[in-house]
Amino acid sequence: MRREAAPLRAESPRRPALDRGRSLLGPALQLVHTGQAPTRSALTGALDVTRATAGAVTAELEALGLITVDSRPAGGGRGRPSHRLAVAEDGPVVIAAQIHADGISASLAGLGGQLVEPVHLPLPTATDPVRLLRAVAETGAALARDARRRCLGIGLALPNPVTEPDGTALAALHFGWPSGTPVADLFAAEVRRADHGPRARTELPSAVANDANLAALAEHRHGAGRDSRHLLLVTSGHRGVGGALVIDGRLHTGSAGLALEVGHVTVDPQGRLCPCGNRGCLNSETDPDALFAAAGLRPDPALPLLGQARELAAADTPQARAAVEHVVDRLGLGLAGLVNILNPDRIVLSGLHLDLLAAAPERLAAVVADRCLWGRSGRVPIVPAQVRHAGLVGAAELAWQPYLADPQAVTAA
Incomplete structure (x- = not known):
């Protein structure tokens, strides 16, 4: 899995607000994504920047189609009322998928930890790595083809340990896969084979990780683990x-x-x-x-x-x-x-x-x-736990991570 965005750094007073803000796009998006910055005022405080820089950052994220900025002020509190911030409901999505011991689940997921209603399917007759991963990739591709929103990537939660950084599966006890199966490479190949429709990114990034790790990530960002x-x-x-x-x-x-x-x-x-x-x-x-x-x-x-x-x-x-x-x-x-x-x-x-x-x-x-x-x-x-379908939500976090680190990457073809 990719590392979280770098720690927040104070802005330099010698550069224009937008230039200073570009390095803060990722941290700012993550704050909105996790609900820690529901207003521009909260974002200003969390980033420790001026209102001008916060305004430039939010305007850039809004132009990328990732968040919305509501000019109607949030009520209550002292001082100048602040604009509301939220993830864009019509913004891009990623595919979240999970393999269980007895089935497959998949969903589309926007920012904010919100899933479109997942689909649950039985395991295919053949559960060797290639055919099972192909079934997952094709299930996700069908969701992307039917969506009206641009698809940016796919994350997969697996019920077995996955090594880093090579992405091999160890002790796949449920399916009898050979230890060391190159699951990340095999899944990437099946994702490349699948037809995700005209609105998906041409080269759809894919990533795999252990389901418990991803569930913990989901709970920390969106559920019972917040502030822990x-x-x-x-x-x-x-x-x-x-x-x-x-x-x-x-x-x-x-x-x-x-x-x-x-x-x-x-x-x-x-x-x-x-x-x-x-x-x-x-x-x-x-x-x-x-x-x-x-x-x-x-x-x-x-x-x-x-x-x-x-x-x-x-x-x-x-x-x-x-x-x-x-x-x-x-x-x-x-x-x-x-x-x-x-x-x-x-x-x-x-x-x-x-x-x-x-x-x-x-x-x-x-x-x-x-x-x-x-x-x-x-x-x-x-x-x-508070997050419903936490494995899927965590798989979505995995797929979103490159864009949380670099929001401008959403403009890639």
């Missing part, structure tokens, strides 16, 4: 467990993009067998399959697994409550270990873990606090 400096996200989707850490606005991905494989933290050495070959991993002890196993039940193979697990977690029966308590205890052990190592200031739970938190919030918090090195006085807030 050390955000830990832990999630369980259709199968398995993922995690990610955002530090001061940037994903911590390690030396090769493989950090925070939290699913393989051991929470029960005698527990269920994990696809990685070990026993009792968080991955195999706190996902939907684990909840059904704890309840002594089997899910209906004809129905989505995650939806059934959520219904079970919310069920008010002794059998369901006992299963929830069993899985919550395992989840709490894993979270406590992560807290001791990472010292986050907030934990966001999503997927099935969000439902487990709702079903037993006090029990989960107590297990974490009891096992945490700092005890109850060091309790870390554990909060539910």
Whole structure:
């Protein structure tokens, strides 16, 4: 993944406002994109510039079709009323796509973390890397062809580790892909093959990343992780467990993009067998399959697994409550270990873990606090995720990143 925009720098008083503002276009767009600058006054303060420079920056972003500047002043407050800023509702879009263990999702996404209603499709019969990635690329291309807005790129969230910067997939346990599959290159080739229609950028940039990393990015920019400096996200989707850490606005991905494989933290050495070959991993002890196993039940193979697990977690029966308590205890052990190592200031739970938190919030918090090195006085807030389809929203962030860094790149052919 590309790095975030460089830290904001004070303007030079010796250059015209527009020239000074060009280096601030990216930071300014990101502030509007994440809702941190709803007015020109707020943008002026966040960038630490004059009104003239802020006006030049917003005018340039508006001319690029990325934001709107409403001259009607925002109400309230002291001093001169300020213009409203918002992302352009008719501005360009990117394609966001996600591969799940049992399906494909895709959507168009404008700035501001807003998705057009996603489409969800079953996996193709053949799930080898080329044919599965081709199905994703073609699904996204169909959305771009039908859109009336210009398409600038595509981002893909994958349910397995992805190395940086080469973009190879490791331990693709769901599909049996060879370790080291060059997924970024294969996906780029399929995107080039697809017909995105006349309104799309000619050379459509593509990028891939781990779904948990992208969900954490989405929550930090648009959801429950806002204002957190050390955000830990832990999630369980259709199968398995993922995690990610955002530090001061940037994903911590390690030396090769493989950090925070939290699913393989051991929470029960005698527990269920994990696809990685070990026993009792968080991955195999706190996902939907684990909840059904704890309840002594089997899910209906004809129905989505995650939806059934959520219904079970919310069920008010002794059998369901006992299963929830069993899985919550395992989840709490894993979270406590992560807290001791990472010292986050907030934990966001999503997927099935969000439902487990709702079903037993006090029990989960107590297990974490009891096992945490700092005890109850060091309790870390554990909060539910807020972003719907966070993996897709994060994939959109991935696709938007080149333009958040350099908004003028939207003018490329």
